[in-house]
Amino acid sequence: MDTQKITYLSGSGNIFTAVDNSFLNEPKEFYAQNSVKLTQENIPLNRNTEGVIVLNPSLNYDFEVWFFNPDGSSGMMCGNGGRSAIYLAIKNGYVPNYKDNTAVSFEMNGKIYSGQKNNDIYSIYFPTNAIYLQEKDIEIVVDGKTFLVKGSYVDVGTDHYVIETKILDNTDTDIDKIDVDKIGAVVRNHHEFQPRGTNVNFFAKTQESNVVRLRTYERGVEKETGACGTGAISTALVYFQKYKYISNPLKIIPTSYSPLFVDLCLNKNRIDDDLKTDFNLTNNDLIEAIENIVLSGFVDELK
Structure with missing residues (x-):
């Protein structure tokens, strides 16, 4: 070519x-x-x-x-x-x-x-009409040790298994110290996600409520990548569902440190500002409350 x-x-x-x-x-x-x-x-x-x-x-x-x-x-x-x-x-x-x-x-x-x-x-x-989100716990074996992983399976046009690092059982929960390639490969090939397997996201909260760290193991690349757009969206949905955080945008810091921004555009008839902290969102509530999702960030040409 x-x-x-x-x-x-x-x-x-x-x-x-x-x-x-x-x-x-x-x-x-x-x-x-x-x-x-x-x-x-x-x-x-x-x-x-x-x-x-x-x-x-x-x-x-x-x-x-x-x-x-x-x-x-x-x-x-x-x-x-x-x-x-x-x-x-x-x-x-x-x-x-x-x-x-x-x-x-x-x-x-x-x-x-x-x-x-x-x-x-x-x-x-x-569009949000085809989004799927379900909490799913799995057991994995890494280096001969069994771990319980509590995560969420999300499909936004590409599927991801989203894990918050602080609930990784028996592992170092520092997101910078997690062996993404090793653990990601095991989760990606887990029998729960066969035959295609899944992408795997590891995220961590920061001291700022609107900023999240994210590392992604991508299926098809078969290793950690610098960033992942659908992974950022999947993580934002899990963050929204878990912490009821609905202020926009959510800033996602990937491995590359070039930020991605996810805006969850809410249906104002379903969620009011005073429900930010105590609204009990089911997965269906979450999907129905979001009218649109916007993913934004830089694009640069490499010479």
Whole structure:
């Protein structure tokens, strides 16, 4: 492939190989078969990327996005990939004469999303009609020791198992000391999440009520990544459900330390400000109370 047709993008530290397919007109199978090569060759900063974004023209929307993990798997939503696709689409003229804060629409993973640019911040809006959240405790074995993990399984177009580090049984709960690759791989392959497995998030509260630390093990990458957009959203939903925190935005600090922001846009007819601390949210209440979810953060081009 002509490397001049490839752009390398960082969505808050989530690194992607991005291709404008209008120049190449390759079928979807081409990118699935070549995803390993595309994420491992000719990469700036001498590092692999964490996924492939393919931009395509669309008859019904501003553009269409295909996303592939480094192992060639697809069919899942990628939040930072979607934000990065907005960057490339605006840069390459898919939205002529674009002005900040103007909505763009695109298809990704068979669903329709919208987003926008505001200065250096790129945002994507997630519909809530397909969100799933369930508390789920699992037992795992790491280095011959059995651990009880109390977490939540969340699906926002991509599924995640979300764990608060302070309730990891028998482990060091400092988020910086957790072996994300080792524990994440065990959870990712746990029988409860077969046959596909799941992404795994480890989060920790900070002294600031609107700031959360997050580390993510990504399925398909099979290691910790710099950031994860759907992981940030999944973590925000669990944080909201657990701590009844509904002030926006929630600032997520990923491994890259390039922040992501999650806004949970609430239905004002269902939740009033005076219910912030004592409203007993069931999982269904949580989903029904949120009208829209906005994921925002920086997108940078790597040279």
